[in-house]
Amino acid sequence: MIAAPINPSDINMIQGTYAILPDLPAVGGNEGLGQVIEVGSDVRTIKVGDWVIPRDAGLGTWRTAMVLSADDLVTVPSDIPVLSAATLGVNPCTALRMLSDFEDLKPGDTVIQNAANSGVGQAVIQIAAAKGLQTVNVIRDRTDLHKLTDRLKAMGATCVITEEMLRRPEMKEIFKSYPRPKLALNGVGGKSATELLRHLQSGGTMVTYGGMAKQPITVPISALIFKDVKIRGFWVTRWKREHKHDDGALQGMLGELCTLIRAGQLSSPACTQVAIQDFHKALGSAMEPYISMKQVLVM
Numbered sequence: 439m440i441a442a443p444i445n446p447s448d449i450n451m452i453q454g455t456y457a458i459l460p461d462l463p464a465v466g467g468n469e470g471l472g473q474v475i476e477v478g479s480d481v482r483t484i485k486v487g488d489w490v491i492p493r494d495a496g497l498g499t500w501r502t503a504m505v506l507s508a509d510d511l512v513t514v515p516s517d518i519p520v521l522s523a524a525t526l527g528v529n530p531c532t533a534l535r536m537l538s539d540f541e542d543l544k545p546g547d548t549v550i551q552n553a554a555n556s557g558v559g560q561a562v563i564q565i566a567a568a569k570g571l572q573t574v575n576v577i578r579d580r581t582d583l584h585k586l587t588d589r590l591k592a593m594g595a596t597c598v599i600t601e602e603m604l605r606r607p608e609m610k611e612i613f614k615s616y617p618r619p620k621l622a623l624n625g626v627g628g629k630s631a632t633e634l635l636r637h638l639q640s641g642g643t644m645v646t647y648g649g650m651a652k653q654p655i656t657v658p659i660s661a662l663i664f665k666d667v668k669i670r671g672f673w674v675t676r677w678k679r680e681h682k683h684d685d686g687a688l689q690g691m692l693g694e695l696c697t698l699i700r701a702g703q704l705s706s707p708a709c710t711q712v713a714i715q716d717f718h719k720a721l722g723s724a725m726e727p728y729i730s731m732k733q734v735l736v737m
């Protein structure tokens with residue numbers, strides 16, 4: 439293994455609240471980049487020296503080495519940055535699928551999202567900008583709000599607002615400059631999701647992919663009756679499992695993302711690299727609020 443991030447789902451797995459729970463004892467980590475150091479004599483799909491990432495969740499990537507079936511791995515090009523490759527398989531894939539599979543978005547259309555500074559959120563901002571979409575990005579207020587706002591705008595965010603601003607009547611002004619969103623991406627839940635729904639255009643879709651606030655969503659009756667909004671969910675692991683026998687779909691998606699990376703249109707999330715020996719420190723930081731830094735274990 440070369441590097442492996444700590445994602446919220448890894449923490450949820452340890453907490454025992456995730457949809458996939460390994461048999462114990464188990465190694466944590468569902469994502470990461472490895473380099474092949476040896477292959478079996480019948481292996482044709484992977485060769486020594488290749489960069490590889492897990493095909494599915496549950497491999498246990500927080501370790502220095504492992505022996506796997508070739509089918510458990512997907513090769514990735516080694517001409518992209520290590521941090522991009524180590525964080526490619528989950529968040530950018532989730533962002534790309536959610537921007538592609540739910541609404542027919544055209545350049546100029548608007549997407550609204552909460553947790554906009556999350557790994558998924560940063561990928562959404564960049565992929566959306568590359569597609570010519572406008573993004574309204576909601577983050578939680580903090581002491582260094584301007585610094586984070588500037589960082590997200592430099593990535594291509596059209597507009598960055600706080601959760602408090604999302605609830606204010608002045609929001610109407612924002613949608614004088616851009617069309618109302620066809621798509622809302624919800625990684626938080628609770629009141630934040632309800633507020634996203636209020637701004638969707640008629641017939642629009644809210645896709646829930648995460649529940650960082652650990653609160654259920656209340657759907658306003660008016661959003662259903664008068665706007666007929668669609669409430670959907672997305673899980674990248676389900677997508678990968680559904681496309682298990684369609685290697686072209688996975689390779690096509692990874693290829694599209696790598697093209698954006700090479701073009702300088704998709705960078706890895708802001709990361710703190712931590713030696714695997716200091717995993718306690720990295721796990722602690724990964725669970726702190728307002729950190730805005732993906733903790734990545736480096737081996």
Ligand SMILES: NC(=O)c1ccc[n+]([C@@H]2O[C@H](COP(=O)([O-])OP(=O)(O)OC[C@H]3O[C@@H](n4cnc5c(N)ncnc54)[C@H](OP(=O)(O)O)[C@@H]3O)[C@@H](O)[C@H]2O)c1
Pocket residue numbers: 445446447528529532553554555556557558559577578625626646647648649650651652672673674675707726727728729730732
């Ligand atoms: N469904 C899927 O296929 C899929 C795929 C990838 C990720 N996810 C999910 O997406 C979410 C984000 O993952 P990630 O790796 O992008 O996260 P991340 O980079 O670790 O960032 C965590 C984000 O959650 C926010 N947050 C934390 N606690 C919060 C709270 N109580 N209320 C509101 N926001 C809160 C943080 O905001 P602050 O900076 O304000 O703390 C930050 O924006 C997670 O729930 C993850 O499990 C789902």
